[in-house]
Amino acid sequence: MLVWEREEPPSRPVPAPLSRERILGAAIGLADVDGLEAVSLRKVAAVLGVGPMRLYGYIATKEELLDLMVDAVHAEIRPVGDGWREALHSLAETTRQAAHRHEWFADLIGGRPRLGPHALARGEAVLAAMGDIDLDIVVPAVDAVDAYVIGAVRREITEWRAERATGMDKRQWQATFGPYLERVFATGRFPALESVVRDGPHPDPDETFRTGLDFILDGIEARISN
Amino acid sequence: MLVWEREEPPSRPVPAPLSRERILGAAIGLADVDGLEAVSLRKVAAVLGVGPMRLYGYIATKEELLDLMVDAVHAEIRPVGDGWREALHSLAETTRQAAHRHEWFADLIGGRPRLGPHALARGEAVLAAMGDIDLDIVVPAVDAVDAYVIGAVRREITEWRAERATGMDKRQWQATFGPYLERVFATGRFPALESVVRDGPHPDPDETFRTGLDFILDGIEARISN
DNA sequence: GCTTGCATCGATACGGCGTATTTGCCTGAT
DNA sequence: ATCAGGCAAATACGCCGTATCGATGCAAGC
Numbered sequence: 001m002l003v004w005e006r007e008e009p010p011s012r013p014v015p016a017p018l019s020r021e022r023i024l025g026a027a028i029g030l031a032d033v034d035g036l037e038a039v040s041l042r043k044v045a046a047v048l049g050v051g052p053m054r055l056y057g058y059i060a061t062k063e064e065l066l067d068l069m070v071d072a073v074h075a076e077i078r079p080v081g082d083g084w085r086e087a088l089h090s091l092a093e094t095t096r097q098a099a100h101r102h103e104w105f106a107d108l109i110g111g112r113p114r115l116g117p118h119a120l121a122r123g124e125a126v127l128a129a130m131g132d133i134d135l136d137i138v139v140p141a142v143d144a145v146d147a148y149v150i151g152a153v154r155r156e157i158t159e160w161r162a163e164r165a166t167g168m169d170k171r172q173w174q175a176t177f178g179p180y181l182e183r184v185f186a187t188g189r190f191p192a193l194e195s196v197v198r199d200g201p202h203p204d205p206d207e208t209f210r211t212g213l214d215f216i217l218d219g220i221e222a223r224i225s226n
Numbered sequence: 227m228l229v230w231e232r233e234e235p236p237s238r239p240v241p242a243p244l245s246r247e248r249i250l251g252a253a254i255g256l257a258d259v260d261g262l263e264a265v266s267l268r269k270v271a272a273v274l275g276v277g278p279m280r281l282y283g284y285i286a287t288k289e290e291l292l293d294l295m296v297d298a299v300h301a302e303i304r305p306v307g308d309g310w311r312e313a314l315h316s317l318a319e320t321t322r323q324a325a326h327r328h329e330w331f332a333d334l335i336g337g338r339p340r341l342g343p344h345a346l347a348r349g350e351a352v353l354a355a356m357g358d359i360d361l362d363i364v365v366p367a368v369d370a371v372d373a374y375v376i377g378a379v380r381r382e383i384t385e386w387r388a389e390r391a392t393g394m395d396k397r398q399w400q401a402t403f404g405p406y407l408e409r410v411f412a413t414g415r416f417p418a419l420e421s422v423v424r425d426g427p428h429p430d431p432d433e434t435f436r437t438g439l440d441f442i443l444d445g446i447e448a449r450i451s452n
Numbered sequence: 453g454c455t456t457g458c459a460t461c462g463a464t465a466c467g468g469c470g471t472a473t474t475t476g477c478c479t480g481a482t
Numbered sequence: 483a484t485c486a487g488g489c490a491a492a493t494a495c496g497c498c499g500t501a502t503c504g505a506t507g508c509a510a511g512c
Contacts, residue, residue, distance in 0.1 A: 051462055110380035113388035127418035135426040144438030151376030154336035162339035192353035200361040212370030218448050219441030
């Protein structure tokens with residue numbers, strides 16, 4: 001009768017081997033759920049069921065992990081459609097959507113120089129979608145749209161967090177900040193601001209984003225067909 | 227003969243009393259010199275020659291200190307000149323200059339919801355300088371310029387830091403990243419990127435910033451005089 | 453088959469952080 | 483003289499990124 005020489009532990013099956021990808025996935029999962037400040041090497045390691053020091057076999061530093069996270073989001077950003085205007089428009093919109101899926105992206109975007117493979121692939125796709133317009137226009141145009149999207153997304157998510165922090169919806173928010181603004185306006189030092197808050201437009205975030213983007217695209221179009 | 231009843235300690239004269247302003251000044255000084263990550267409550271307190279806990283008599287939390295820092299920079303940002311276009315242009319330029327004076331501002335801008343008195347005053351000055359254009363245009367226009375400036379400044383300072391981190395000047399930087407880019411391009415997966423890097427324009431930061439800003443201002447102008 | 457070297461992984465350790473809590477002192481009132 | 487209260491300082495706690503060390507298990511040599 002044969003004896004089995006290597007018994008497989010039945011209760012805990014072989015854990016998937018650690019890898020850069022698994023670490024990255026755990027970090028993104030933590031950030032999606034609990035925000036960027038919940039991403040610590042200790043917590044990431046805990047999610048993966050290993051000690052914190054194990055991670056250093058796959059990443060050199062926490063900064064590198066954050067770079068990987070940013071690059072991973074770039075994989076979700078691609079221009080679609082025909083023509084330069086549609087390309088830039090969809091570039092902006094898909095970036096914004098990616099930031100909505102990963103709020104922490106707004107904290108990191110524009111603040112990290114590293115060009116990972118997905119960021120490069122995004123850049124390549126954007127340039128390819130711009131057609132054969134003069135590079136002297138394409139480069140500044142893409143840069144301008146990128147800059148706008150970075151700022152717009154940052155502001156939007158920051159504001160959304162602030163609203164969420166006080167009460168849930170916009171009604172709650174107005175009830176909270178209303179008195180503060182009333183007191184500020186009562187000083188009479190901000191008449192123009194006061195009139196804007198009272199009588200100005202209060203567009204929703206989608207419209208605000210699109211309007212600003214259209215300004216840029218119109219400005220670019222004027223330059224292209226000068 | 228009279229005796230003096232309270233002798234002044236001569237070696238250590240009465241230290242200036244602690245205050246929100248002195249704390250804020252120390253924090254900004256640290257950040258200007260050593261970057262935002264050098265701003266810790268312990269170090270700020272050390273600069274002021276007090277224990278860390280003393281600060282909590284003047285600020286509630288480190289976050290509040292960061293809010294104060296951001297608001298302080300807003301005091302340096304004002305539109306100048308006549309007409310809406312000059313107002314928005316100078317708003318963008320003075321913001322960029324403030325970020326050059328305080329690099330850490332680029333790390334915080336757009337990521338902090340709090341409206342301090344100087345931020346409100348800046349907003350008031352901008353609106354006042356916009357003249358009597360329809361609010362339905364002024365509000366999106368200012369928002370768009372703000373968003374663009376946030377992103378542009380962030381990218382510019384991030385890139386500048388990356389260059390400074392490797393070697394000092396641009397020549398050094400190309401020598402460092404050149405081989406990496408060569409290897410990436412050698413894969414043939416990024417032909418459009420490659421042609422841009424090889425044949426595309428390489429404008430200086432000032433020009434890049436102005437070009438993107440002009441796109442937006444042109445787009446706004448088209449909307450105003452539709 | 454036993455030992456020895458090495459590589460690998462876990463645990464521990466260090467210095468720093470934001471901040472809560474405790475301790476000690478100084479002042480002014482009783 | 484005693485005590486109470488307030489304030490500054492010191493200490494402490496839990497967390498962080500990461501350096502270092504110790505144990506463990508496996509491969510190669512005798």
